Amino acid sequence: MALNTSHANGGVLIHAGESILLFCDNVEMEFSGQDGKEFKGSKSGRLYLTTHRMIFNNKKSSDPMQSFSFPFIALKDVELEQPIFGANYIKGKVRAQPGGNFVGEAKFKLHFKSGGAIDFGQAMLKAAQMASRNFVHDAPPPYTPPTSEWYAAPPPAYSANPNGYQGWVPPTHVFPDAPPANSVYMTDAPPPYPGINGFNGYNNAAGPQGGGGFVANGQAAPAAANGQTQMSSAERKAAEAAQVQVGYYDPNNPQYAYVPPPAYQRLRLPMMRLRRRTTRNQD
Secondary structure, three states, X not given: OEEOOOEEOOEEEEOOOOOEEEEEEEEEEEEEOOOOHHHOOOEEEEEEEEOOEEEEEEOOOOOOXXXXXXXXXXXXXXXXXXXXXXXXXXXXXXXXXXXXXXXXXXXXXXXXXXXXXXXXXXXXXXXXXXXXXXXXXXXXXXXXXXXXXXXXXXXXXXXXXOOOEOOEOOOOOOOOOOOOOOOEEEOOOOOOOOEOXXXXXXXXXXXXXXXXXXXXXXXXXXXXXXXXXXXXXXXXXXXXHOOOOOOEEOOOOOOOEEOOOOOOOOOOOOOOOOOOOOOOOOO
16 A cells, blocks of 8 residues: 555546546545554545555545555455444555555545445455455565656546456446546556556457446446446445445455355355444444
């Protein structure tokens, strides 16, 4: 993980070859386990799930934390939770990248104010599980500042492949909104860690670009690429209300993973973990 390395010109800064899979514009994030001023207080902003990581961008320009990068390989003990009392949320831990502007480990809690926590969390867990197959080290690689200037990202960076990745299609019908126009920027530096396609960049072989719920000019597409009906904020919350389940993923133990299927059936995978919250949320 790296602090304040993933923003530029009021938008998000990504690596060469990295693509945005899902975008959510109304999230709230809290941190603990760190004493720095950057980690203090609740933060509201935008969330991006990419082929290599999760990125949070703060909407408050005066906050000392402007961006926060969560490489899949740095995530630990991630859980999706739906408490009986309170809104659904994702929580977990993230390890620092050497040179990433903080040291050690930080705990985080992520709330989706417009709904979608379960769908986003499942997608993140699935992407992390896929990326972990391409990583064999015990610690995140060091953060290296880019040596080139940033520039407007090309169209493939805005969109998930409409045909999916190795049989998995991100739930863009739940998150149909696109990043604002002219808000995605890129450097020439490739990701220092693997993503769902390993160390490869855009996956062009499976179909044309510009799908996955996004189009090149930053406007929302009229229908999700996977053929499912797009959900409103109210529909996302209603869908979550019917689900009480937990996902778990640890990249150091990739055989321990729970990734519920899209229909939320209780499918028992090897060494998976299910938990039901039946008490008032006190985390």
